[in-house]
Amino acid sequence: MMLQIEHLNIAFPNPKGHFEAVKDFSLHVEEGQVIGIVGESGSGKSMTAHAIMGLLDRKSVKVSGSIRFEGVELLDLTRTQMRSYQGKDLSIIFQEPMTSLNPTMKIGPQVEEALRIHTKMPPKERKQRALEAMALAGLPNGEQLYHQYPHQLSGGMRQRVMIAAALVLRPKLLIADEPTTALDVTIQAQILDTLREINRKEGIAILFISHDLGVIRALCHHVVVMQQGEIVEAGDVEQVFHHPQQGYTQRLIASRPTRTKLKAGGSHG
Amino acid sequence: MMKTLVKRVLLLIATLLLVTILAFVAFSIIPGDPTSSILGVEATPEQIAALRDRLGLNLPIWQRYLHWLGGLLTGDLGESYNYGMPVAQLLATCVTHTLTLAVLAFVLIVAISLPLGIIAARYEGGVVDRVLTILNQITMSVPNFVAGILLVYVFGLVLRLFQPGAIVSPQTGWGPYLWYMLFPALAVALPRSAMTVKMLRGAILSELGQDYIRTAYSKGNSKSSALWRHVLRNAMIPVVTFLAMTVADIMAGSIVVEQVFGIPGLGKMLVTSIGNRDYPVVQAIVVLIATVVVVCNFAADLLYRVMDPRLRGR
Ligand SMILES: Nc1ncnc2c1ncn2[C@@H]1O[C@H](COP(=O)(O)OP(=O)(O)O)[C@@H](O)[C@H]1O
Numbered sequence: 306m307m308l309q310i311e312h313l314n315i316a317f318p319n320p321k322g323h324f325e326a327v328k329d330f331s332l333h334v335e336e337g338q339v340i341g342i343v344g345e346s347g348s349g350k351s352m353t354a355h356a357i358m359g360l361l362d363r364k365s366v367k368v369s370g371s372i373r374f375e376g377v378e379l380l381d382l383t384r385t386q387m388r389s390y391q392g393k394d395l396s397i398i399f400q401e402p403m404t405s406l407n408p409t410m411k412i413g414p415q416v417e418e419a420l421r422i423h424t425k426m427p428p429k430e431r432k433q434r435a436l437e438a439m440a441l442a443g444l445p446n447g448e449q450l451y452h453q454y455p456h457q458l459s460g461g462m463r464q465r466v467m468i469a470a471a472l473v474l475r476p477k478l479l480i481a482d483e484p485t486t487a488l489d490v491t492i493q494a495q496i497l498d499t500l501r502e503i504n505r506k507e508g509i510a511i512l513f514i515s516h517d518l519g520v521i522r523a524l525c526h527h528v529v530v531m532q533q534g535e536i537v538e539a540g541d542v543e544q545v546f547h548h549p550q551q552g553y554t555q556r557l558i559a560s561r562p563t564r565t566k567l568k569a570g571g572s573h574g
Numbered sequence: 575m576m577k578t579l580v581k582r583v584l585l586l587i588a589t590l591l592l593v594t595i596l597a598f599v600a601f602s603i604i605p606g607d608p609t610s611s612i613l614g615v616e617a618t619p620e621q622i623a624a625l626r627d628r629l630g631l632n633l634p635i636w637q638r639y640l641h642w643l644g645g646l647l648t649g650d651l652g653e654s655y656n657y658g659m660p661v662a663q664l665l666a667t668c669v670t671h672t673l674t675l676a677v678l679a680f681v682l683i684v685a686i687s688l689p690l691g692i693i694a695a696r697y698e699g700g701v702v703d704r705v706l707t708i709l710n711q712i713t714m715s716v717p718n719f720v721a722g723i724l725l726v727y728v729f730g731l732v733l734r735l736f737q738p739g740a741i742v743s744p745q746t747g748w749g750p751y752l753w754y755m756l757f758p759a760l761a762v763a764l765p766r767s768a769m770t771v772k773m774l775r776g777a778i779l780s781e782l783g784q785d786y787i788r789t790a791y792s793k794g795n796s797k798s799s800a801l802w803r804h805v806l807r808n809a810m811i812p813v814v815t816f817l818a819m820t821v822a823d824i825m826a827g828s829i830v831v832e833q834v835f836g837i838p839g840l841g842k843m844l845v846t847s848i849g850n851r852d853y854p855v856v857q858a859i860v861v862l863i864a865t866v867v868v869v870c871n872f873a874a875d876l877l878y879r880v881m882d883p884r885l886r887g888r
Pocket residue numbers: 317324326344345346347348349350351352353
């Protein structure tokens with residue numbers, strides 16, 4: 306078992322006690338699997354993702370339970386120890402492609418940053434690896450993009466740059482936190498294709514987060530459904546899609562005609 | 575980028591021309607006759623007429639302006655009515671004093687506020703940050719001439735690190751000269767440094783909350799490397815603009831603080847010359863100060879564009 310989350314609780318202390326954003330959350334991810342987390346906005350998906358990545362503020366957020374990665378309890382690691390996983394074995398891309406890149410840094414250095422942090426690779430080799438990662442992320446003109454700034458790129462391109470940066474060290478798990486929510490539907494479909502390719506070619510496991518079960522179905526084998534911080538349903542994605550046990554889950558299937566473009570492996574809608 | 579640069583330079587030239595027009599016209603139309611302060615009250619009308627003729631005061635204003643501007647462009651600032659010597663020669667030492675003071679103050683502001691702003695933000699809420707916040711509050715509310723008086727008292731009269739009023743000339747040695755200038759420069763710099771620290775701290779904290787910093791952490795950056803590699807350049811963009819605007823303030827502050835420290839700089843000369851209606855001197859000083867401010871703003875604008883790629887080519 307690569308990633309094993311057991312009884313995860315995430316709470317924000319406030320004057321009235323604390324607010325529990327995630328309650329008793331458990332999830333397993335095997336090597337090379339594509340697992341989905343679906344839930345309405347505010348159901349705790351991003352908090353879960355950030356907890357796995359070690360991105361939650363240690364002072365203001367209380368995290369308990371267990372997150373084991375390859376047998377190592379991540380919640381017991383110091384910040385410095387956790388850093389050796391960030392961008393190396395564990396990577397993440399975010400919902401906001403427009404603001405997730407540094408506006409004053411060129412694309413190239415941003416894509417190869419994890420290499421600079423985690424390896425002693427010489428600059429030339431780093432660039433080579435960055436270009437490869439960009440090609441894998443669906444950016445064939447990496448050589449040209451390398452010297453450009455984020456504002457010169459569209460949202461879809463920026464998200465691909467984020468994907469390339471996340472892939473540059475070939476992580477074991479890529480967390481994709483609503484990577485296409487801010488993008489238009491055609492771009493969304495293309496990026497999902499790219500993620501599917503990445504999983505197939507490189508064997509990188511993906512934890513894919515969305516508020517749309519239709520999108521999850523286009524990509525994932527297995528899904529957990531979250532509502533107000535708790536898992537309300539879990540199982541094989543086709544099973545959940547066709548026979549949702551909860552009215553809540555039913556409502557997460559967006560009725561968009563473009564959904565058929567998402568190569569869901571069969572007709573639906 | 576090239577086209578923008580040309581446009582900016584043209585704008586700079588136009589601004590400077592406007593400054594010369596304003597400086598010239600303003601002091602030509604205010605009431606008062608320079609001849610009376612030169613010749614005294616008991617001068618005969620013939621003497622006055624002869625002097626007005628010699629000074630060119632009977633020519634139409636635009637002709638006088640063009641003549642004066644022509645001189646400016648060739649480095650001839652005219653002759654002082656009062657001292658009967660070339661303005662350039664008259665102003666040389668005053669300019670040295672005031673510009674040295676201003677440059678020193680600017681260097682101090684940068685040297686004080688950049689490290690302190692970074693430390694305050696890096697260790698937000700820590701002891702240093704809290705002490706700095708209080709110090710800032712105090713320093714910001716003290717006007718520079720009050721700071722000057724305090725510095726004269728503490729460093730001059732009590733600690734005797736320098737002798738107030740006994741300015742050392744740069745001919746005697748730049749070391750002692752700069753040492754004397756350090757104290758007035760500090761008086762000019764302190765209030766502005768406090769503001770810059772506050773501004774930089776705020777800019778860094780606001781950048782630290784941006785999405786791209788979360789990305790930086792997700793790649794394995796430590797807090798320090800996120801700060802140095804990602805935050806600082808972005809946080810410096812507003813600070814550079816602020817520092818450029820500070821130049822005007824420093825010039826004004828220097829002129830005030832000079833009086834406290836007994837430095838015969840532009841401030842003293844300006845006041846004396848306005849009193850004497852010595853317009854060539856007044857106009858030269860005004861143009862000089864305005865040019866420093868305008869050119870610094872121009873430089874800041876260029877730097878701003880270099881630092882923020884989103885603005886390049888606009
Ligand atoms: N810093 C915070 N302090 C308090 N509550 C927070 C904070 N950040 C997020 N939350 C709350 O945690 C819940 C889960 O948020 P999130 O995981 O971002 O939801 P989503 O499923 O949309 O990604 C939301 O109700 C949100 O309001």
